[in-house]
Amino acid sequence: MKYLKFLLIGIFFGIVLVKSEAVSWYRIFEMFKFQSFHMYGIIGSAVGLGIIFIQGIRKFKIKSIDGKEIYLPPKEKSFIRYILGGAIFGFGWALAGACPGPMYILLGTGIFSMLVVIAAAVVGTFVYGLLKDKLPH
Amino acid sequence: MEPILQPWPWYISGPLIAFVMFVLIYLGKTFGMSSNLRTLCSMGGAGKYSDFFRFDWRAQKWNLTVVLGAVIGGFFATTFMSDGSTIALSNETLADLQDLGFSNIGETLLPPEIYAWDNVLSLKGLSILIIAGFLVGFGTRYAGGCTSGHAITGLSNLQLPSLIAVIGFFIGGLIMTHFILPLIF
Numbered sequence: 001m002k003y004l005k006f007l008l009i010g011i012f013f014g015i016v017l018v019k020s021e022a023v024s025w026y027r028i029f030e031m032f033k034f035q036s037f038h039m040y041g042i043i044g045s046a047v048g049l050g051i052i053f054i055q056g057i058r059k060f061k062i063k064s065i066d067g068k069e070i071y072l073p074p075k076e077k078s079f080i081r082y083i084l085g086g087a088i089f090g091f092g093w094a095l096a097g098a099c100p101g102p103m104y105i106l107l108g109t110g111i112f113s114m115l116v117v118i119a120a121a122v123v124g125t126f127v128y129g130l131l132k133d134k135l136p137h
Numbered sequence: 138m139e140p141i142l143q144p145w146p147w148y149i150s151g152p153l154i155a156f157v158m159f160v161l162i163y164l165g166k167t168f169g170m171s172s173n174l175r176t177l178c179s180m181g182g183a184g185k186y187s188d189f190f191r192f193d194w195r196a197q198k199w200n201l202t203v204v205l206g207a208v209i210g211g212f213f214a215t216t217f218m219s220d221g222s223t224i225a226l227s228n229e230t231l232a233d234l235q236d237l238g239f240s241n242i243g244e245t246l247l248p249p250e251i252y253a254w255d256n257v258l259s260l261k262g263l264s265i266l267i268i269a270g271f272l273v274g275f276g277t278r279y280a281g282g283c284t285s286g287h288a289i290t291g292l293s294n295l296q297l298p299s300l301i302a303v304i305g306f307f308i309g310g311l312i313m314t315h316f317i318l319p320l321i322f
Contacts, residue, residue: 014211105211121277
């Protein structure tokens with residue numbers, strides 16, 4: 001089954017984020033208070049190794065599993081959408097203590113009130129889709 | 138077994154997250170969790186209201202499968218891989234949260250003050266979760282990505298837009314944590 005590998009990646013991702021406590025509201029609070037290195041260590045080491053991985057893919061022209069060239073689309077150039085959209089996201093992240101990955105993971109840990117957050121996030125995305133053309137990008 | 142059951146240090150967790158990103162890229166995909174929110178809208182028929190949701194959501198089934206896995210992973214980790222230890226927060230954090238009136242700090246992943254049903258089923262509690270979720274869903278699409286798409290993948294790919302987005306995440310997060318949370322609690 002071709003989806004099995006994605007299921008396994010998701011399971012692995014969920015386990016790592018729970019065991020790292022990166023899904024914890026408390027850890028996000030602590031991060032935004034600059035009171036611990038923990039979250040910065042996680043993100044920093046992920047990005048550090050990520051840079052090496054992506055540079056390695058480029059340098060050694062590593063092909064994807066189906067033999068295709070690996071291409072990571074560059075992000076569209078802009079300022080306002082990133083700073084403004086990012087800040088709006090940041091408000092929600094610090095309040096809920098969960099971003100879109102951890103939301104699902106936390107639901108799995110048995111916190112069913114997270115369904116309210118997930119439903120509201122779907123509505124938020126829907127409203128963005130409605131207002132998209134009226135917002136500065 | 139001991140080290141597996143205890144919380145994992147950052148220098149183990151961070152590289153494992155990078156590994157997740159690498160595997161997805163190797164499989165010809167990208168690491169971006171917030172895209173699934175758009176997919177869910179599209180599946181629900183949002184294409185009738187905005188062309189932003191008019192795309193072939195079936196091509197995103199792999200990412201929804203990652204989400205399903207993440208839910209299972211969350212269940213598995215808490216059920217079989219946890220020793221129930223309290224989160225080792227810094228003393229300053231504990232003191233700050235006590236000042237806000239929080240108790241049993243770090244004994245669960247999420248504060249009961251926000252996520253326990255007693256509190257969720259009040260006007261204030263429900264509003265907190267709905268507003269927070271809405272801001273996450275709206276902001277992440279406006280910014281074109283979340284922590285996985287911008288902070289991990291975008292920064293790893295040395296994308297300036299992702300750096301701007303992460304600065305945005307922090308502007309919002311810092312204002313919320315330092316100025317708004319004390320007003321709420």
